[in-house]
Amino acid sequence: MQAHLRYLAIVSEQPAALAAYYKTFYGLRELGQSAAGDVTLTDGFYNLTIFQAQPGDKFGLHHVGVAVDDLREVEARLEEAMPEAELTPENGDLQHGECRLVDPSGLPVSLSTSGFHTPDDRRGFPAIHHIAIKVADTDAMLDFYKTVFGFREVSSSLMRRQQNWKSRFAGDGSTCFAILPLGENEAAAGNISKPGLNHFGFVVEDMEGMLARLPASGETARRPATRLQAEFRTFDPDHNGIDISQQAGFEVDFEKWARAAG
Numbered sequence: 345m346q347a348h349l350r351y352l353a354i355v356s357e358q359p360a361a362l363a364a365y366y367k368t369f370y371g372l373r374e375l376g377q378s379a380a381g382d383v384t385l386t387d388g389f390y391n392l393t394i395f396q397a398q399p400g401d402k403f404g405l406h407h408v409g410v411a412v413d414d415l416r417e418v419e420a421r422l423e424e425a426m427p428e429a430e431l432t433p434e435n436g437d438l439q440h441g442e443c444r445l446v447d448p449s450g451l452p453v454s455l456s457t458s459g460f461h462t463p464d465d466r467r468g469f470p471a472i473h474h475i476a477i478k479v480a481d482t483d484a485m486l487d488f489y490k491t492v493f494g495f496r497e498v499s500s501s502l503m504r505r506q507q508n509w510k511s512r513f514a515g516d517g518s519t520c521f522a523i524l525p526l527g528e529n530e531a532a533a534g535n536i537s538k539p540g541l542n543h544f545g546f547v548v549e550d551m552e553g554m555l556a557r558l559p560a561s562g563e564t565a566r567r568p569a570t571r572l573q574a575e576f577r578t579f580d581p582d583h584n585g586i587d588i589s590q591q592a593g594f595e596v597d598f599e600k601w602a603r604a605a606g
Contacts, residue, residue, distance in 0.1 A: 345417045347493040349475055349519040351391045351409025351441065351460045352544060355401050356582050359383045359394040365581055366392065369557060370470045370546055375438060375461065382439050388466035389518065393439045405541040405584050408475060409441050409454035410493055418445075418455060418492060425491040431455070448488055449479040451540050470554075473602040474545030474574070474587055474594040476522035478538065485523045486512040495521060498595045500572045513573075513595060518602070520545075520573060520594035536585045543585030545574055549604040551590040 356362045363383040366372045372385040372392060381396035397403055412418055415431070422429050426448060434440040434454060438461050441454030454460075479485045489495045493516070501513035510525035526539055536542050548554045555576065558564050564578040567587070573594050574587035593603030 345421075345494055346411075346413045347418075347495070348411050348516045349408060349521060350389060350411040350462060351393070351454055351456065352472070352475065353406045353409070353454075354392070354394045354582070354584060355397050355403050355406045356394050357397045357403065358582075359396050362394050362580065362582055369554075375463075378437075378439055384438050386462050387471045389462060389464060390472045391438075391460035391462050392472070395439070404538070404582060405544070407444075407452035407454065407541060409456060409460055411456050411459045412493070413457060415443065415455060415457060421492045425488050437461075447485070448481075449477065449485055449540065451477060469549040469604050470546040470588075471602070472544060473518065473547050473596055474520045474522065474589075476524055476542045476544065476587075477540060478524045478526050478536075478542045479540075480526055482510050482512045482523045482525050486514055489514055489521065489523075496598055498597065499599050500595050503572070515595060515597035515600065517597050517600070520596050520602070522573075538585075543577070543587060545587030545589060545594060547593060547602050547604050548588050548590055551575065551588070554588060554590075 359381055366385055372387055375384040375386050377383050383394045385392045429445055431443040431445055433443050436442040441456040444452055444454045446452055495514040495516050498513050498515045504511045512523040514521045562578040567574050573592055574589040575592050576588045578586050590604045593601040596602045
């Protein structure tokens with residue numbers, strides 16, 4: 345079964361303004377808008393949908409989506425990994441998958457056999473190559489995503505095991521999926537304590553130019569030397585965390601890195 349992370353949902357009080365930020369600084373293109381004011385962007389591979397917040401919604405990074413080629417196989421694998429889980433239908437439009445599951449940590453995961461209606465014409469950089477979650481049991485979550493979607497544990501994750509860190513990393517061939525422990529190194533500069541979907545990341549072609557363009561309000565700062573992936577972290581206008589990398593890159597499969605030249 346082919347399975348790739350290709351969707352990321354954000355809930356915002358200002359979808360149009362937030363979309364403008366991602367178009368201006370990361371070159372994302374708009375795919376469309378819903379009647380409710382939801383805005384969908386793409387880097388040519390990812391569907392980044394910014395939902396208009398409704399009463400009672402929690403703002404910020406909300407859920408992810410996996411493009412698959414066989415929903416029935418996902419159901420069979422889900423029965424093995426989490427028998428009590430169910431696939432609930434979504435409407436399959438530009439802003440949604442065809443169905444959704446909830447992983448063992450409570451994170452919603454949309455599923456699509458249409459690639460979330462993305463054009464699949466990624467044109468260089470900036471490009472999304474990283475998604476990170478924070479959970480209580482990183483090994484259990486890694487096992488879940490390996491079993492259900494066939495993600496592979498990568499070499500940087502094995503290194504962290506040897507160092508007795510609880511951080512785990514998986515790859516699907518395009519995205520480095522970081523599974524981070526709650527509470528670890530929260531005091532480090534720029535770290536985000538938010539459980540669940542925590543931050544995501546871009547590979548950029550010109551880090552110097554990127555840093556010069558980013559607004560000061562993003563509180564952009566260099567990542568600690570102990571981090572294997574990404575040189576800087578910044579924040580969008582809604583204070584969602586974004587890792588940006590040029591040379592360090594993100595390990596998207598075993599010993600396969602997404603990096604930009606230079």
